[in-house]
Amino acid sequence: MSEFLETIVDKFTFKVATDRLYNDEGVWAKAEGNQVRIGLSDFLQQRSGDVAFTEVKPEGTLLDFGDEVAVIETIKVSISLPSPVTGKVVEVNPAMQHAPESINQDHYGEGWLAVIEASHWEADRLRLKAPEEYFAMMKVEAEEANRL
Amino acid sequence: MTQTESTQQGRRIVIVPCSGIGKTYGSVSREAAYIVTEDLRPEDTQLVALSMLVLGDENARSEVANNPAITIDGCKLACATKMVQESGGEIAQDYAVLDVYRRYRQLKPQGIAELNEGGLQLAQALAKEIADVVDGVTGGQNG
Numbered sequence: 420m421s422e423f424l425e426t427i428v429d430k431f432t433f434k435v436a437t438d439r440l441y442n443d444e445g446v447w448a449k450a451e452g453n454q455v456r457i458g459l460s461d462f463l464q465q466r467s468g469d470v471a472f473t474e475v476k477p478e479g480t481l482l483d484f485g486d487e488v489a490v491i492e493t494i495k496v497s498i499s500l501p502s503p504v505t506g507k508v509v510e511v512n513p514a515m516q517h518a519p520e521s522i523n524q525d526h527y528g529e530g531w532l533a534v535i536e537a538s539h540w541e542a543d544r545l546r547l548k549a550p551e552e553y554f555a556m557m558k559v560e561a562e563e564a565n566r567l
Numbered sequence: 568m569t570q571t572e573s574t575q576q577g578r579r580i581v582i583v584p585c586s587g588i589g590k591t592y593g594s595v596s597r598e599a600a601y602i603v604t605e606d607l608r609p610e611d612t613q614l615v616a617l618s619m620l621v622l623g624d625e626n627a628r629s630e631v632a633n634n635p636a637i638t639i640d641g642c643k644l645a646c647a648t649k650m651v652q653e654s655g656g657e658i659a660q661d662y663a664v665l666d667v668y669r670r671y672r673q674l675k676p677q678g679i680a681e682l683n684e685g686g687l688q689l690a691q692a693l694a695k696e697i698a699d700v701v702d703g704v705t706g707g708q709n710g
Binding site: 471 | 591592642643664665671672
């Protein structure tokens with residue numbers, strides 16, 4: 420499978436990285452041993468707009484699947500992001516404090532939000548979408564938004 | 568000739584804000600430009616509409632080509648900065664409203680046709696920063 424699934428809607432190109440899973444809201448989860456790194460999908464960051472501020476739950480915070488893990492404020496909206504994994508926040512990307520624009524610039528790389536020590540990953544991962552499934556859902560949403 | 572000397576010889580700094588209609592940050596950029604050119608530094612600055620540069624208006628292009636410019640962009644497309652560069656202008660300072668907002672988080676801009684209080688205050692704060700840059704270029708003759 421290639422590195423990204425890609426679609427063009429109007430003048431926008433949306434990419435879905437194929438090496439991770441996604442929740443319905445567009446937060447990705449990438450397993451790294453017993454830890455899971457999380458961040459925003461390309462579609463979510465483009466739809467939300469340029470990020471002005473990001474507040475991620477601090478290290479040590481315990482989260483259930485779906486709990487708010489971060490809030491991002493963009494030029495358009497403020498969005499509460501649900502955690503795609505149950506566990507404890509063990510690392511917050513320091514770039515979120517001084518360079519939140521990295522979410523827009525490198526959402527699948529340097530613009531990650533946090534690392535969570537997963538406590539129920541095997542169960543959580545079954546509740547997430549595979550890249551192909553998220554890609555199909557995202558494409559429908561993008562095309563609907565373009566029609567409005 | 569230095570920039571200050573040339574300004575002292577009659578050149579006025581051109582302020583080029585974002586032309587994004589229907590965008591909050593574009594409205595902040597224009598409001599800040601009005602404050603600078605009409606209230607804070609009317610003797611040292613002049614407003615040039617980005618749309619006139621886009622349309623290739625000769626007077627607008629001439630003003631930009633022959634005077635230092637300060638651009639205010641409403642988004643990362645940076646149309647104001649790009650158009651000034653394409654028009655042969657010399658940019659004394661470029662601003663992005665989002666970066667300014669990051670420095671004044673308490674001033675959250677909202678609204679489009681009418682900015683909220685936060686947006687108006689953010690425009691004021693940006694205008695003061697621009698006025699300082701104008702003073703730096705002109706040597707503070709009228710500041």
